[in-house]
Amino acid sequence: MSKLMSILTAAALAFAVSGFVYAADEPQGQPRAEPQSNQPADSSKREQEYMAALKRCEPMTGSDKQKCIEAAKKKYGEM
Secondary structure, eight states: OHHHHHHHHHHHHHHHHHHHHHHHHSOOSOOOOOOSOSSOHHHHHHHHHHHHHHHHHTTOOHHHHHHHHHHHHHHHTOO
16 A cells, blocks of 8 residues: 555656646746738738849849839839
């Protein structure tokens, strides 16, 4: 009977300690990161695509570059 009481005591102690360990793993008082922008996520994706289109125009020169920029502005509604 003494061994059974020792095992039960050890199990109860293990369960009691695991609650404290779990509580220590949870962040306390830290605000969750929220997006800074009030715009929907689709808007920022569209803006990133627009910027990528403009970057593709950078190596060009002259009227080709101007046409590329105008096409990107027209496609993404930035005119």
